[in-house]
Amino acid sequence: MKKSKILLGTVVIAIIGLITVVAADHIDAPAAKGTTADITDFYAFQGEDTSNLVFVANIQGLLAPTATAAASFDENVLVEFNIDTNNDNVEDLVIQAIPRDGKMYFFGPVAPNSPGLTSSINFASLQSDVEITKYGAEAIVKNANGMKMFAGPRDDPFFMDFARYGEIVGGNAAAFNNPGTDTFKGTNVLSIVVEVPKSRIGGSGTINTWVETKVKQ
């Protein structure tokens, strides 16, 4: 316990001391860094049921186990999965996730009220809500309208010897170590996971997708 705290402290110091910041997107930019809107990672993959696609957004990374119970989703932060179905890199559909009073509410997939940097919640397309899983509790999963939903703390799935990468880029090392050390070992994130039928996000072919956090004004 004490050891992981010390390690985390070292990581934080290393981050502050570097111009380069943490991958994959962990703490990537000054304005988002360390806020409740800081995206750490984004995944999109075929589900266990291969007719579905799974989207994962992770935020607020590098949580020590001792800090995880106190971490929470911000009710003023909307997480928006963007889906471009016609290859112009403009979103044709969005899935919106936003918390309130211990639940995560999911809207869409639906055409956005307005594409781009400003969003409003598409009330008409509410799918369902899921109780946010508390630290240490069994994962709570909601099944509704052919979709699956989850929100809560998880082990950070990202792995990388980030510390060594920083030394290399900073000119203090010439090569990676073998074996390397996973900088993210033993740390948690807050995750939103949503599984949706492919038929509702374009059906076939290739989509372009990205995730955004948007803050209530």
Add this chain to the structure above:
Amino acid sequence: MKFNFIKYTAAIVVTSLILVGCSKDDNDTQILVPDFSGTYMQKDQMGRPAVNTVFVSADKKDEFNVTVPSQQSAKFQSMFETNLKALSPAFANTGDKNALGQDAAAFTGLLATDVLNVSLDGKTTFYDGTNVLTGRALADDVITVELLLIFGGEDFTENPTLSDDNVSANDKDFLTSFPYLAAPW
């Protein structure tokens, strides 16, 4: 759209009026939508792993996060190319390419539009030796793939000590079923 907004706002107001003085029966047959009205402004965004981290200069990272993907390439591709050549000088040599057959301009042209390409027709992986950029699965060693494309040259054999961080798996096993991510530490 406007009519819908009015209709649903009205429904929410009416519902909340009905709720006043009632005991809340949480039987989940009917979802009451809280008041999520208002405007939400962009703060952070992400498509492919580590793109902003590695290729965007420190003073442009915030701007990159609030540039819509359809405008990212026009605004940032040349910066990506400059930073790629600084990171991996071989790309400055005429004709130098990565294992996808892309020179510096083509590679950064792909990366500067920070979206994740996902196939709806089969295996989803960042790179598995056969499929390229058809999604991103939890177990994909995305950093090594990116290091190989940056440092590994035309056939992944160049700069072996820079093209693999030698961390190839997560610290916990993923689940085969939803929610797929491992329980927290």
